[in-house]
Amino acid sequence: MIKSFRYAINGVLLLIRNERNAKLHTVATIAVVILGIVLNINSNEWIAIFISIGFVFSMEAMNTAIEHIANFIQPKQDYKIKVIKDIAAGGVLFSAIVAFVVGLLIFIPKLTAP
DSSP, rough: HHHHHHHHHHHHHHHHHOOHHHHHHHHHHHHHHHHHHHHTOHHHHHHHHHHHHHHHHHHHHHHHHHHHHHHOOSSSOOOOHHHHHHHHHHHHHHHHHHHHHHHHHHHHHHHHHO
């Protein structure tokens, strides 16, 4: 079981070190957590934030894995592989939009309160 955690942690580190978008998500995560602390969001809001963060990182990890598998299977340009990659990337975009909206719903009222 410990080996499984090591493999998983290695996967997370590979994702963050090697994928530009994962680095961007990491910076956004740090900013959102700091903002949440500064604005003293409540526990339900923290739950929504962390579910959103987990959703985005999970989708980014799956997208990256799909891209690597697709490139391994077919290193040359291929329309079917492009469709697979585009759909996976669309999943990441969808998760990021949902996370952004959650952030707006939580932070805008706090930032605009008198």
